[in-house]
Amino acid sequence: MAPTVTKQWTIQGQNGFDSLHFNEKAEIPKLGENEVLVHFYAASLNYRDLIIPKGKYPFPAQDGVVPGSDGAGVVEAVGPRVTRFKVGDKVVTLFNQAHLGGPISRAALMSGVGGAVDGTLRQYGAYSEQGLVAMPQSLDYIQASTLSCAAVTAWNGLYGLESKALKAGDTVLTQGTGGVSIFALQFAKAAGARVIATTSSDSKAQTLKKLGADHVINYKTDQDWGSTAKRLSPHGLGVHHILEVGGPTSMKQSLAAIIPEGVISIIGFLGGMTKDQPSFLECLNNICTVRGVVVGSRLQFEAMNEAIDANEIKPVVDKQIFNLEQLKEAYQYMWDQKHFGKLAIKIDGGGQSKL
Template sequence: MSTPTSTTAWVHKTTIKPTEKFIETLQKQDLPLPTLGPKDVLVRLHAASFNYRDILIPRDQYPFPVNWPLVPMSDGAGEIVAVGPQVKSFAAGDNVMTVFNQEHQAGRHSIVSATSGLGGALHGVLREYAVFPEYGVMKSPKGWTHEQAATLPCAAVTAWNALKDIKAGQSVLVQGTGGVSLFALQFAKAMGAFVVATTSSKAKEEQVKALGADVVINYNETPKWGEVAKKASPRGEGIDVVVEIGGTATLQESFRAVRMEGTIAIIGYRAGPTKDGEKEPGWGEILGSICQMRAIFVGSRAIAEEMVSAIEVAGLKPVVDPKTWTFDEAPQALDWFEQGRHVGKVVIKI
């Protein structure tokens, strides 16, 4: 087959108004593909999955640089169809997934690596073809479909990074049933940890129990769940690692749940601001908890490769929402994802 010189893609022109829906603003376009460089790979993308940032970015609520117009979404998987003459790690036919921050290969973040995210600073994966530097993709887990591999680059790597120091017998708290939380639940159980999960409904309670959660707390029935989680921990002293995805609306309870010198891994702010009458944690509460707060911005390629090796050994599979979408349905899928009715990762087949 001849190498394509253009690709069909979905594009955000710029940020959108709070009242606008994505079906009104996300546009399909044909975009030129860059010439394949000597150290580049051309990928035929077959699947992509949403992350909450895919809502925040067009809603102008994302804290990192964004370049407009923008092809959205960071998490994609597909097949390499061509490689540059100096590429050593891949060949045509290899199944690969994307590296979230293209320049974060190993070690600590820098300004350069933290501003190299797909679907933000750089064009993302909601397109049929894309050219990446050789280091911008990595091999998918053996035996995984493209739809499964597309769930990993952001949510799974973030969860793995948050739990990288967990030891067997320690405790982890996960919030809700989104991608990061369910990956964190699976990883924690694979590491031999005790897991407390919070969720919003009876149906979702059963789903997290099926994944191995030791204790499940319905936060609609028990809004002050922090003390309940602390008492439920193995020694009643609190949680070793709280995977905090809610933001200011849940942080107060996370401080109540964490043990002294435990860790709150700050990942997102899905729950939004505090509600009327509620307060954010004060300095006294923060200092009194004697805990560490660690902000997580996904993880490096090296961390992702470590995670894939662990996934293959443990035989883990992602939780993919049963409602899947076609490439042509991308705007409707984004509107549906924003409503938050999914469990696990929402995937688009390209």
Template sequence: MSLPTTTRAWSIREIRKDSFDGIVYQEKVPVPKLGDRDVLVQIEAVSLNYRDLSIPRGLYPFYIKLPVIPGSDCSGTVVATGSKVIRVSKGDRVCTLFNEHHLTNPITQEAAESGLGGAVDGTLRDYAVFGEHCLVKAPPSLSVIEASTLSCAPLTAWNALYGLEGNMLKPGDWVLTQGTGGVSLIGIQFAVAAGAKVVATTSTKDKAEQLKKLGASHVVNYHESPNWGEVARSLTPGGKGFDHILEVGGAGSVAQSLKAVRLEGVITIIGFLSPSEKQPPVMEVLNSLCVVRGIFVGSRQQFEDMNRAIEANNIHPLVDSNVFPFEDLKKAYQYQWEKKHFGKVVIKVAK
């Protein structure tokens, strides 16, 4: 059977601050030839992250190349391998590594600059050639759709909870998550599976009920309690505060996280902060005597550790009820941009 020489693909051709019209559909994009250590993957599903939306609107603060095929997350099937490939085989279901060269920690500058869908062509296409080093076998217990969500949000949550040696999540720890984004939702599941207690924040009663179903012990409505950091802290034993806080709210919420963290606790800054929001002074960390840590997704080694935990604990990432066909990519982008989703937004690529 001959290998495909062209593929359908979406391409970000230009930045449009007020729409996603800078993304263009292309019918026949050349598929690169297979090198000795390369893998040809038929991409079956791609999940979206806020980063994917921010890039075509000019909001992403890191390097991108234009034009670029968007998308960092995917699950797919290995169609063919180069002669020296040993990590995967034909027929394996695989996921992509967000940063192609982030194999182990600590992250290097080279790894930080190898992000799929930004610095490097990404996953929103039928077929792609990847180096074997940047692929990870998908957990067998997950569907194609579920597995497509793993590359960014779950791996980021895993890194937040387990990535700092000496401060890894353990049974009995208290964890604070924020909102209902992908990192927070799977973070709740990871923490509960580890025997930790979770307090979550949200803005509506409906979402609060969903968070409790995922395993949150308490939910704080940040609209009803603007000083939610202290309210959340009061729920911890003796009001001592949280061992881990997944800080996804941006500059406006960091001040509340500093009120909620325990002495020597860890606040992990996830995503990029909006430059328009006022950020608390760095010296506020001294008042809280805590660790504030910024992360950039996670390594391949952490990805493999996470997948073993997903299998062992029968964890299934939460996927939004609307799964979009490949042709409706812009509709999927707009749907997430308007915050109509609960769980990961997924695009089904395979016909």
């Protein structure tokens, strides 16, 4: 019989990490006709998870929501009309439950897991069969739990504009060592592209090179790193794709690095806000496309998973893995920027699948 209670976290209010509350016996609602009950084995955190309880998230977030957009596990039960999955299938959550394909709609923006829809930081959760994807066969649960937000965002940033999709020989600029940037590096190298990465740490620079980065720039010691990246690109023409995670504080450097007709995909604003930022006219002056990216669709997720299996891409997971009960400590660890790559949460089943 399907379980009736679950351990889970919820967000009550906007008082920072003190808004996180743990319930060891939360009731699991009756499964709908088209719903799938997932037994989560692992989840992972994103910057977005940290700012929701701080009241700084710009998209819908319900009070009392179960946090976490990223989770991997096994189908525990299915509703009577479910056709896409069966009990025992390994699955991963889709970030925006209503974004199945094509351009994102307003309704899809309102369907974010861990914000508008109950998330993955629990043992069991029910989702529409349309809001799940099959887990890559080459990954274990902890690895697969890192894909829903950061990986799909990176994939969308590189391939979301079909007319300017990444191709072999292009140059990609990544910023830092967070999840999106690391995935972008891995996807770009698998596609035969050149990667220029930035970081603030010499030790992290060595790891980026081991992951395949062709050049690494320390943005702390080189404050004109955008021009440096352009100079390092083939013939000094500039880079074709930039995954812009810093936001307004680093946009000036991204514009200095971009090649004419290149694409800057704005992913986030880790660097904070500033009044001294480039104007829209700078996009014209640099003849480039600047686009905002909010994760990606199920079709993109599935295409990315095929590439992960085909190229044996392994997500980079921080050495520190927390248990579900240690969620507050995990939030603080990530807020203090102690992580490298993705920060995982082990829920049930040890997180490791038998491949």
